Amino acid sequence: MENKVRNKNNEKDFASFVQEAGLIWGxxxxxxxxxxxxxxxxxxxxxxxxxxxxxxxxxxxxxxxxEIEGPTVLPNEVWKASGHLDTFQDRIIKCKSCSAVFxxxxxxxxxxxxxxxxxxxxxxxxxxxxxxxKCPTCKGEFIPKIELQSLMMGTVVGGxxxxxxxxxxxxxxxxxxxxxxxxRKKLPFGVFQIGKAYRNEISPRQxxxxxxxxxxxxxxIFIDPQEKNNWEGYDKVKKEKLPFWSEEEQKKGKYSEKSIxxxxxxxxxxxxxxVYGWCIWLAYVQFRNFGIPEEKIRxxxxxxxxxxxxxxxxxxxxxxxNNYGWTEVCGVHDRTDYDLTQHSKSSGVKLxxxxxxxxxxxxxxxxxxFGTDRPTYSLIDLFYEKKEEGExxxxxxxxxxxxxxxxxxxxxxxxxxxxEFSEKIKKExxxxxxxxxxxxxxxxxxxxxxxxxxxxYAITVDYDSLKDKSxxxxxxxxxxxxxxxxxxxxxxxxxxxxxxxxxxxLE
RNA sequence: GCGUGAGUAGUUCAGUGGCAGAAUGCGACCUUGCCAAGGUUGUGACCCGAGUCCGAAUCUCGGCUCGCGCACCA
Numbered sequence: 001m002e003n004k005v006r007n008k009n010n011e012k013d014f015a016s017f018v019q020e021a022g023l024i025w026g027x028x029x030x031x032x033x034x035x036x037x038x039x040x041x042x043x044x045x046x047x048x049x050x051x052x053x054x055x056x057x058x059x060x061x062x063x064x065x066x067e068i069e070g071p072t073v074l075p076n077e078v079w080k081a082s083g084h085l086d087t088f089q090d091r092i093i094k095c096k097s098c099s100a101v102f103x104x105x106x107x108x109x110x111x112x113x114x115x116x117x118x119x120x121x122x123x124x125x126x127x128x129x130x131x132x133x134k135c136p137t138c139k140g141e142f143i144p145k146i147e148l149q150s151l152m153m154g155t156v157v158g159g160x161x162x163x164x165x166x167x168x169x170x171x172x173x174x175x176x177x178x179x180x181x182x183x184r185k186k187l188p189f190g191v192f193q194i195g196k197a198y199r200n201e202i203s204p205r206q207x208x209x210x211x212x213x214x215x216x217x218x219x220x221i222f223i224d225p226q227e228k229n230n231w232e233g234y235d236k237v238k239k240e241k242l243p244f245w246s247e248e249e250q251k252k253g254k255y256s257e258k259s260i261x262x263x264x265x266x267x268x269x270x271x272x273x274x275v276y277g278w279c280i281w282l283a284y285v286q287f288r289n290f291g292i293p294e295e296k297i298r299x300x301x302x303x304x305x306x307x308x309x310x311x312x313x314x315x316x317x318x319x320x321x322n323n324y325g326w327t328e329v330c331g332v333h334d335r336t337d338y339d340l341t342q343h344s345k346s347s348g349v350k351l352x353x354x355x356x357x358x359x360x361x362x363x364x365x366x367x368x369x370f371g372t373d374r375p376t377y378s379l380i381d382l383f384y385e386k387k388e389e390g391e392x393x394x395x396x397x398x399x400x401x402x403x404x405x406x407x408x409x410x411x412x413x414x415x416x417x418x419x420e421f422s423e424k425i426k427k428e429x430x431x432x433x434x435x436x437x438x439x440x441x442x443x444x445x446x447x448x449x450x451x452x453x454x455x456x457y458a459i460t461v462d463y464d465s466l467k468d469k470s471x472x473x474x475x476x477x478x479x480x481x482x483x484x485x486x487x488x489x490x491x492x493x494x495x496x497x498x499x500x501x502x503x504x505x506l507e
Numbered sequence: 508g509c510g511u512g513a514g515u516a517g518u519u520c521a522g523u524g525g526c527a528g529a530a531u532g533c534g535a536c537c538u539u540g541c542c543a544a545g546g547u548u549g550u551g552a553c554c555c556g557a558g559u560c561c562g563a564a565u566c567u568c569g570g571c572u573c574g575c576g577c578a579c580c581a
Contacts, residue, residue: 011574016518020532033554033571087581094508100578101508136578149508151581166581202508202579210580328580389543412540440534444542460541472541481541 011323013386021396021452023048023380024208037204037212044453047404047434049215049376053194055289055402056217056372063233063282065190065219070171072196076161079152081346082170082339085163088151088199091121093128094143095135104146107133121146153198153212164198168216169367173339176351176363179222187353187363188223188231188275194372206324208373219282219368221275224353224361225337228273237281238263238274243298244315246270255298255326270301275366276313276334283317283332283368290375291399296320296382300328312336317370321381329378330370337362383454396454397477400497406433407493408450412462414439422461425471425486432490433497451476457493475503482506 018024022042027034041049057067079085093104104124105116111133116124125144127133134140153164165171172193183189194217204210223231241259246268249258260268262277271277280299287297302314317330340351340362352360383397398404409426411418419439426437436455438446443460450458458474460481465471471489472481480503484492495501 012519015574020518027572030572034573036572084581090579092508092579100510102578149579199580204580205574393543410541414539442539442542442544444544447541448543458541462540464540474541 010386014323014381014384017384017386017396017452018207018380024377026207037201037210039208039211044404045376048379048398048402048454049372051402051404052290052372052376052379053215053217056192056194056286059282059286059289060190060192060219063190065192065221067192067194068172068175069195070168070174070193072165072198073155073157073162074165074171074174075157076154076163077346078170078174078343079163079166081342083342084152084166084170088166090149090151091124091146092149093124093146096141096143100135101149102136104128107136149202151199151201153200166199167197167218167369168193168195169218169220169335169369170339172218172220173343173365176222176340176343177349180353185354188221188227190219190221192217192219208377209324209327211373215372217370217372219279221279221366222353222363223275223366224355225364226355226361228275228364231274231278233278234262234274237278238266240281242281242284243294244270245298245300247301247303250300250303257295257298271315272313272334276332279332279366279368280315283330283370286368286370287317287319287330287375290379291402292319292375292378292382298326319374319378319382321378323381327374327378329374330368333367333369335365335367337364339365393448393451393479395451395476398454400456400476401499403454403456404434405436405450405453405455406457406497408436408438408446408455408458410437410443410446410450410458410460411439412443412460417466418461418463421466425459425461425489429490429493433493447474447479457496459489473506478503480504 021044023045024039025042026039027036028038028040029035060067076085091104092101093107094101105119108114108116108119108124108127112127112131114127116127119127124146128142129144133142135142152166155162155164172191179189179191194215196213197216198213201210201212204212208214239261241261242265243257243259244265245255262271262281265271266274266277271280284297284299288294296319298318298320300316300318302316313332313334315332316328317332318326319329321327343349344351344362351362353363354360379398379402380396383399385395385397387394407429409422409429411422422437422439426435429435436450436453438449440446441449447458454476456476458476460472460474462472465486469486470483471486473484473489473492474481482503484506492501492506496503
């Protein structure tokens, strides 16, 4: 991670803001001391996460994907077939003197350039003994015992071993034949799923950026491998310039932004197919639509060594966070026919498509895999601006269209007639918006609270409102106010929140 | 998981082997015309467990959690 600009005080402010504002609490359950890697979204955080998820839904839906929801628990035979049961299970070995833990296979690979994947436990132990491999930390001997450490959370269902899903993707592949019929036997088609996944991380860190339970959002395209370079959406996006950071450039060292078009990336063989290029573009659009600034996003190509067992083409999207530097938030993978072939073999059910000429084929799958916790957290990280009293106002400058609460309503003073009138307006606006209503404290205090929650507009009801049926609308970022007729209020707020109108356009 | 530091109101911090403090926040009342305004008042905490001790929030041990470094993160 480069650009790691850290400031202790900022970090502390940020951490307390996340809790105090009701964004993310934890580790949960707090009153029992907490269990690392599990969090509770508070009211404001949940509203924000909903905005993120709805943004994901919108983008996927308008690009030809349909949403499904599968179970979070699946029998282990599924995970055996998908490869997770094996690859999510590491063989570890402990140092006798300092009891540091290492992955046994990695230890061998690093020292001797030999793949230990196929070694039995005994072979690994023998190899370590024969080659006198010592503990990298303290140069001590290893305890001659291989232990298993699994990222899968297991359970038992009806006497059958089952596991909580470590990714939603696998569950999305299983009903392939259902999709095939639903989409009237015509490929390609796209399906996505938003839901919880679970990984028993050894040491979860950094709040929800690496939790043990998290929400994934994964889009999958099923396509005839022969059609990967005949992708309908490609022409529309091929001229789009994206911040590709290739494996080769990475070796040169520092990142410097250089955007190239999807078309050029394909020509340079950075990516292998039109459909893959389109997927990268779509992933990028997802993050742009959250309101993440361009310069905070980059696409990083996976090194050969870090590619997942199923992946062909593999790129990540990374965001440059204030508190953590460049952070992975999304992976785009060409999973080829790996999954469908595996599940077909294992279940005995053919998972195929048919070409017009009658040929059968196993579809390839392209995956856009991200989550909704990291983007939610990223929005907080990127847009929280702490100010000291006197030097300005602390504001959560979340992009207006993503703000947890749409509008606040304040009676100028805590008087019955103003409260009553405000509540009427509140009731009306709640038909269309998430509304916050507050009459406690000075008007200035309430503007500040509202800004710290990221609410873009604050409506103030004063004595004139009772007479002329108008209120003031205050803009979060400019702090400017405009007088608006109550009967026009709803439409104006609509135009403002959808971006059709700018606050400065108001009379 | 290893090493290391830490855990006291919602938040940020102070503190002592003997009644637990501040600031800020939050609530109520008064006041207040767009202000992080003012006054009065209230609310609220020693991470959990065991031990030593007349007495532990303070010392010791264990656990849990958090920060940082390492490792892990298909």
